[in-house]
Amino acid sequence: MRFSGKVWRYGHNVDTDVIIPARYLNTADMKELAAHAMEDIDPEFAGRVQQGDIIVAGKNFGCGSSREHAPGALKAAGVACVVAESFARIFYRNAINIGLPLIELGEGEINIKAGDMLEVDLAAGVAKNANTGESFTVPALPGFIQEIAQAGGLVSYTKKKLEK
Template structure:
């Protein structure tokens, strides 16, 4: 998996209430939610984010409640992946489930500024800040997690697995 995009920079402890405020959770429509993504911390985000952009953050990104709407809203807004020093575990799992790749870069994420263009190659295990030329080693996603992300999420991955088993003549 490869991504190149403009970065949006946020700090530590960005919680799910900031990613998608609770007042909008009366819908499950991800496009509607995307229109409000990050608005309490960055009112310009939803109107300016482009397909393929990358969020870069500090420690504990996605902390707070376990709502799966948060990574879904980011993905629907066009975010290709999120790079952070660390992630809240429930956000990490929810992002995997919907096919939003997350990269724990540790303190290396500090060297990436808002507006920098970042190229991420998960297969090669490298990210490059195209603004500075600085390269970072990207810890690989475990194989099955990368397969889930490539499939677009756990539901799509499971459908593919079931279809391939069914094609092999096995009954479900």
């Protein structure tokens, strides 16, 4: 899996209430939720994010409540993947279930700024900041997680497996 997109940069402990505020959870329509994604931390995000853009964040991205709406809203908004130092475990699992790839880098300085263009090759385990030319290793996702993401999520992946 390969992605190339503009970076949206956030800090540590971005919780699910910031990713999709609870006041909008009266709908399960992901396109409607996408229109409000990240609005409490970045009011311009939902109106400016483009298909294929990438979120880069610090530690503990997706902490807070276990709502599946958070990764779903990001994916519906067009986010191709999220790169962070670490993820809350329930967010990580929910993202896998809906087919949103996550890249966990571990602690350390991530030299990527908002607006940079990032190219990610999950199969090769390499990312490149097109603005700086800097490349770095990213942990390759296990094959079955890449298959789930390519299928569009766990439900689609399971249906395809059952059809065979």
